[in-house]
Amino acid sequence: MSNSNPNLQTDKGIVDGLQKPRIDLSKPRWSQETFIGRFKHFLQTTDPRNAFVSEKQLDAAKDLVQSYKLGSEPPGTTEEQLWHAKKLYDSAFHPSTGEKMLTIGRMSAQVPCNMTITGLMMTFYRTTPAVLFWQWANQSFNAVVNYTNRSGKSMSYSELALPYVCATTGAVGTALGLNSLVKKAPPVIGRFTPFAAVAAANCINIPMMRQSELTEGIMVQDNEGNNVGKSKKAAKKAIGQVVFSRIIMCAPGMILPAWLMDKLEKGKFLKRYPYMGGPIQIVLVGIALTVMTPACCAIFPQKSSMAVGDLEPELRTEIVGRYGNKLERVYFNKGL
Structure with a gap:
């Protein structure tokens, strides 16, 4: 049975005989398919208090997010600590380049x-x-x-x-x-x-x-995040x-x-x-x-999309040659 929560992924560890779900920190906490979900996400990332967080705290948040993605987070790390770290990370680091942005x-x-x-x-x-x-x-x-x-x-x-x-x-x-x-x-x-x-x-x-x-x-990507042109x-x-x-x-x-x-x-x-x-x-x-x-x-x-049929003819031809008719939309970071 598939997991109904898009922000959870399966952990290899076993807890009480069951697979322990892990948070997918590559995605926002709330679904970005709806305006309300996006509003909740940006309400956190645009929180003015984030602008006054120290560089040390931001770097620590980045380290925790990256270590968790690799499955090497400190023992005892809680879900709320992870979401707080992601909130700080998303507010200060560029979504495409990963660079720390000017305050x-x-x-x-x-x-x-x-x-x-x-x-x-x-x-x-x-x-x-x-x-x-x-x-x-x-x-x-x-x-x-x-x-x-x-x-x-x-x-x-x-x-x-x-x-x-x-x-x-x-x-x-x-x-x-x-x-x-x-x-x-x-x-x-x-x-x-x-x-x-x-x-x-x-x-x-x-x-x-x-x-x-x-x-x-x-750059536009397929639904798996692979660059297509x-x-x-x-x-x-x-x-x-x-x-x-x-x-x-x-x-x-x-x-x-x-x-x-x-x-x-x-x-x-x-x-x-x-x-x-x-x-x-x-x-x-x-x-x-x-x-x-x-x-x-x-x-x-933030991850905007457009139909493959609306792309430039040469790129559309390249995508069809690579994916056939399986890829209907491509995705890209629209910026803010």
Whole structure:
């Protein structure tokens, strides 16, 4: 009889006359076939507390995960210890390369870093110097995040510089252009210009940061994890999913607080304590990001897939020659 739990595998040891089940740490704790399962997984990996875990603890978590996969974990290791180690491992190490990611580029740093930058960007949006500085700060942070969460390939400094400059220019241009257009509009309309600028920048930054994937393709695998070739079409799908997720991720945190702050500024509290505007906005953005970061990471499976019939003709021919008609879909890491 097959095991109903996809995260358990058979251990060679015998306990009380029965085979002892082992956790399959190559897979997330929850099924990634459903949004709820993916949300639970990313709720743990994007937990802001993970960003403050020491390097020593992260290395220990990696050692425990790897030793358990080899069946050489320390005696007495509990299931909860394993899942905790995997949580830390998934939050800090790249899923394709296994490299330890830059701290501020990890998804666990999204909430503390993004809430601060976004909150201040939305507070100081009226003057040109403020727009220039905060859009630059935001795109600098986004460039680090996009590079850290790419699908796997390393990039040269020249490959990093072009998308960074283009995204920053696009964001600043959009923000300044919209600010000039909405000068005569109600004040609340002007509050939405930072979101438009960020959305435009995401449409520039992410594809350009991953341009080598679009020109060379990304590795696709069969259902056993074996590499079958590189696909540009898979790269387009992966990048499109990430762009969509990033825009949806920032939308509630930039739209709802903007509307609420417009209401609050008309009230007595902020007129009496105007210096509280920035902190309140940062907290509002943080609340939204705490929910939206794991939710938007979970919109599409991390291990995305596409039908073999939708691949490039030459790759499709190669797959059919190797697998016949047995392989219907291929899989790839979409990045974050």
